[in-house]
Amino acid sequence: MSTPSLPHRLSLALNARDHELRPALSGFLLFLCLFAGYFMLRPIRESMGIAAGVDNLQWLFTLTFFVMLAAVPLFAWLSARVPRLHFIDWVYGFFGMNLLAFVALFQLQPDSPWLARAFYVWISVYNLFVVSVAWSLMADVFDSEQAKRLFAFIAAGASVGGLLGPALSTALIGVLGPSGLMLVAAVLLGATLVLKQALMSWREEGGAGRPGAPPAEGPRQPLPGNPFSGLTAVLRSPYLLGIAGFVVLLATVTTFLYFEQARLVAEHFPDREAQVRVFGIIDFVVQAGALLSQLFVTGRIAQTLGVRVLLAIVPLLMCVGFVGLALAPGFALLAALMIVRRIGEYAFVRPGREMLFAPLDAESKYKAKNFIDTVVYRAGDAVSGWAKSLLDMLGQGAGLAALIGALCALLWGYLGWQLGRRADHQQARLQVAGGVAGT
Known part of the structure; x- marks a missing residue:
């Protein structure tokens, strides 16, 4: 009996078919580059948010929301004129040029508080757009059965990139400074376009566009609809509305924890490089x-x-953690809860959430999904940010906010269970019907 080849053994380890190994690795590397660049910039964003004033964070969240409101129709307008095959090239190219502009501006005015605020808002928009578009690409390239097997490994590329990014920013901030890190992030963003091209080419051979796969729109035509079709698609679909509600509750829990983290770090680490x-x-x-x-x-x-x-x-763990925070508030418990929440989001919530979009049509994968990932998410940020600030003004910040967070987390978990159950039932029906035979 011949010894299995290394690629075959690797495919088995990743729960992939042999012909899926190359695109799975391409997806992994795409997220690695994307997140390495973003997580090099994330510590800079957090320090600039503090530099702009912790008491002003709710204003920055609100401004980010309004920027999203303006950006999403432009995103939809572009998607109606550019074929999906080249859509990411335009989006990532635009953000890459923005990064180069910030490099020049920070060289000229490194200590400007207004530039710090502008960068904070910009990267909050950048993060959601580039990640949303990347997952739209994955939902377009892989069918729902492939997504269930491969998305966890592809998401692991984001975690590897997330490990490299903070390590690089911590090691290089003293050498390159913020503008140097931005330049490296722009180079990594450009590398994702090469990997995107490989994925879209494979889509027609063994992915969602292969012969015999469930019907899917071809990527060589622009998406139909108008600049507001993402919003209308969400409003007319109970399923998409459910996903939107799930995202709002996710944003609310995240924002409550984020504000407390920013306040405590500002108190303990006043120097910007130490904060980074x-x-x-x-x-x-x-x-x-x-x-x-x-x-x-x-x-x-x-x-x-x-x-x-x-x-x-993850929502159920957050519910328990918030109750603990209400009973025994403290920095150690808050930091642990923040870490558990973020690990759970990257490892469980995000891959699971993207699996919900895999069987949908292209308009839902790109326009509706982008509307949910950007406008809906930032709306949840803005509303919960003002709510947290109001609680702080009333002198009820930590304890009452923790109890409200526990309730939101409980609702978040219930909605996640219902959405996931529908996705599981749909996948079971496909298997019974033989829709995944031969994949």
């Missing part, structure tokens, strides 16, 4: 935990227990 290092260390711990979970836990849960467990387990 602290945030970099936190990011490194989070990404290491997420990577281990993605490689050894996420895929097994998705296959054996279903998407519903992926979407419900």
Whole structure:
């Protein structure tokens, strides 16, 4: 008996078919480059948010929301005129040029508080757009059965990138400075376009566009609709409305924790470079935990227990953590809860959430999904940011906010269970019908 080849053994380890190994690795590397660049910039964003004033964070969240409102119709307008095959080239090219502009501006005015605020808002928009478009690409390239097997490994690329990014920012901030890190991030963003081209080429051979696959729109035509079709698609679909509600609750829980983190770091680490290092260390711990979970836990849960467990387990842990925070508030517990929340989001919630879009039409994968990932998410940020600030003004910040967070987390978990259950039932029907035969 011949010894299995290394690619075959690797495919088995990744729960991939032999012909899926190359695109799975391409997806992994795409997210690695994307997140390495972003997580080099994330500690800079956090320090600039503090430089702009912790008391002003709710204003920055609100401004980010309004920028999203303006950007999403432009995104939809572009998608109606550019074929999906080249759409990411335009989006990532635009953001790459923005990064180069910030490099020049920070060289001229490195200590400007207004430039710090502008960068904070810009990267909050950048993050959601580039990640949303990348997952739209994955949902377009792989069908729903492939997504259930491969998305955990592809998401692990984000965690590896998330490990490299904070490590690089912590090590290089003193050498390159913020503008140098931005330049490296722009180069990494450009590298993702090469990997995107390889994925779209394979789509027609063995992915969602292959002969015999479930029907899917071709990528060589622009998406139909108008600049507001993402919004209308969400409003007319109870399923998409459910995903939007899930994202709002996710944003609310995240924002409550984020504000407390920013306040405590500002108190303990007044120097900007020290803040960048602290945030970099936190990011490194989070990404290491997420990577281990993605490689050894996420895929097994998705296959054996279903998407519903992926979407419900983290909210339930957050509910318990918030109750603990209400009873015994403190920095150590808050930091632990923040780390658990972020590990859970990267390892379980995000892959599970993207699996919900895999069987949908192209308009839902790009326009509706982008509207949910950007406008809906930032609306949740803005509203919850003002709510947290109001609680702080009333002198009820920590305890009452923790109880409200526990309630939101409980609702978040219930909605995740219901959405995941629908996705699991749909996948079961496809298997019974023989829709996945031969893949």
